[in-house]
Amino acid sequence: xxxxxxxxxxxxxxxxxxxxxxxxxxxxxxxxxxxxxxxxxxxxxxxxxxxxxxxxxxxxxxxxxxxxxxxxxxxxxxxxxxxxxxxxxxxxxxx
Numbered sequence: 001x002x003x004x005x006x007x008x009x010x011x012x013x014x015x016x017x018x019x020x021x022x023x024x025x026x027x028x029x030x031x032x033x034x035x036x037x038x039x040x041x042x043x044x045x046x047x048x049x050x051x052x053x054x055x056x057x058x059x060x061x062x063x064x065x066x067x068x069x070x071x072x073x074x075x076x077x078x079x080x081x082x083x084x085x086x087x088x089x090x091x092x093x094x095x
Contacts, residue, residue, distance in 0.1 A: 002081050004045035010086070012057060013078040014065060020058040021079070027052040045087075052092070055079075067091050 002008075004023060012021040029039045030050045045051050055077075057063060068075035068090040079087040 002084075002086055004086065005043060008081070010055070011080040012055065013080060014063060014076075015074075017063060019063060022056045022058070023053060024056045025054040027054060053089075065091055065094050067094055 004026075006023060006025060008023040010021045010023060012019040026042050026045055027040075028037045028051060029042050029046070030036065030052065031038050032050045042051070045053070057065075064074060065077075066074040072090075075091040077089045077091065078085055079089065
């Protein structure tokens with residue numbers, strides 16, 4: 001496994017799209033059962049943790065990403081590094 005910290009380069013997979021991305025901010029680590037915030041602004045995302053994070057997408061074009069509230073299927077993402085899946089997530093906000 002690789003440490004996930006601010007500035008980490010990621011491959012973001014959304015359906016068939018492979019999008020370059022960067023971990024911009026670790027907002028909070030959450031309790032898996034309740035969803036309550038356990039720690040604000042952690043430096044590192046621990047293995048098997050649940051968290052809220054900000055990801056910047058590159059590639060220079062738009063992607064059909066929607067929030068989980070609007071469309072559950074279009075909000076699912078996989079994050080990979082060096083050919084390994086390191087995280088999975090859902091989109092809570094898109095800008």
